[in-house]
Amino acid sequence: MLSYRHAFHAGNHADVLKHAVQSLIIESLKKKEKPFIVLDTHAGGGLYDLRGDWSQKKAEYADGIGRLWNERAQWVAMAPYLGVIEEMNQGGDLHYYPGSPELSRRLIREQDKLALMELHNNEVEDLRANMGYDPRVAVHHRDGFEGLVALLPPTPRRGLVLIDPPYELKEDYFAVVDTLKKAQKRWATGIYALWYPILGQEADKSRDMLKAIKRENFGNVLVAELEVAGQTSDWGMNGSGMLIVSPPWMLDEQIEAFLKPLCARLAQGTGAQYRVEWLNQVEA
Numbered sequence: 587m588l589s590y591r592h593a594f595h596a597g598n599h600a601d602v603l604k605h606a607v608q609s610l611i612i613e614s615l616k617k618k619e620k621p622f623i624v625l626d627t628h629a630g631g632g633l634y635d636l637r638g639d640w641s642q643k644k645a646e647y648a649d650g651i652g653r654l655w656n657e658r659a660q661w662v663a664m665a666p667y668l669g670v671i672e673e674m675n676q677g678g679d680l681h682y683y684p685g686s687p688e689l690s691r692r693l694i695r696e697q698d699k700l701a702l703m704e705l706h707n708n709e710v711e712d713l714r715a716n717m718g719y720d721p722r723v724a725v726h727h728r729d730g731f732e733g734l735v736a737l738l739p740p741t742p743r744r745g746l747v748l749i750d751p752p753y754e755l756k757e758d759y760f761a762v763v764d765t766l767k768k769a770q771k772r773w774a775t776g777i778y779a780l781w782y783p784i785l786g787q788e789a790d791k792s793r794d795m796l797k798a799i800k801r802e803n804f805g806n807v808l809v810a811e812l813e814v815a816g817q818t819s820d821w822g823m824n825g826s827g828m829l830i831v832s833p834p835w836m837l838d839e840q841i842e843a844f845l846k847p848l849c850a851r852l853a854q855g856t857g858a859q860y861r862v863e864w865l866n867q868v869e870a
């Protein structure tokens with residue numbers, strides 16, 4: 587039984603990190619005219635109304651995108667991401683927030699494609715409604731782990747896979763490693779971006795997951811983490827990470843350029859920290 591609904595969390599610090607990195611990767615794919623595809627394994631509802639009851643419940647966006655919105659012009663290193671949010675909120679007030687599907691949909695070009703997978707019945711309905719009749723977009727009501735492997739290798743052959751499970755089930759931490767292995771076997775040239783939470787000490791599984799990924803032979807693997815608060819002993823989420831397999835050239839520097847000031851801006855008390863590091867780097 588799936589209970590996770592992303593509307594409760596849309597626009598929080600974890601979304602800011604994930605979506606800023608996602609945008610930078612899509613922008614680097616756009617440097618060549620050749621078409622590309624974005625495959626999103628855990629798509630959610632597509633886009634979110636921040637004034638809706640669910641988003642308002644804990645107003646997590648207030649300490650995420652909410653802290654950047656009024657000063658968005660100064661965040662040039664995150665311009666593609668913030669540009670999409672600006673397009674969606676033309677009156678100037680922050681009202682709508684793009685999920686990963688709407689962000690991709692607004693950033694890709696005429697010749698590009700977007701494949702979205704979502705398992706939850708209600709979320710997939712929202713997703714279909716929110717993606718409209720865009721001929722570039724395909725929505726698949728299916729498990730994103732097996733669905734991804736089944737869709738590979740994709741047409742066109744260049745592109746990005748975004749893997750963003752809710753980690754409600756601890757099996758998700760193993761499923762992502764297994765899926766990355768199977769997927770890379772079928773499509774070795776794809777870029778893979780995996781989001782993961784960093785939780786309090788009792789609950790955190792991200793260090794074990796990173797060790798398991800490091801043991802595999804995935805080639806270049808970059809890790810970018812943002813912890814908005816120091817790690818506590820409880821179960822709360824104090825930060826998150828993006829792990830990128832085969833990142834585009836210079837992505838590490840592009841992330842570093844926004845993550846350092848972002849860490850200072852989104853800090854919640856002392857103990858905030860960030861890192862951009864190679865988990866694995868293949869000699870050129």
Ligand code: SAM
Pocket residue numbers: 588590591592604627628629630631632684685686687703704705706709728729730731750751752
């Ligand atoms: N990627 C979205 C974004 O950035 O806007 C947020 C996705 S949310 C973290 C995770 C989503 O995965 C939820 O909508 C949930 O219903 C869905 N989900 C859970 N298990 C799944 C599975 N095995 N396959 C596909 N979707 C799944």
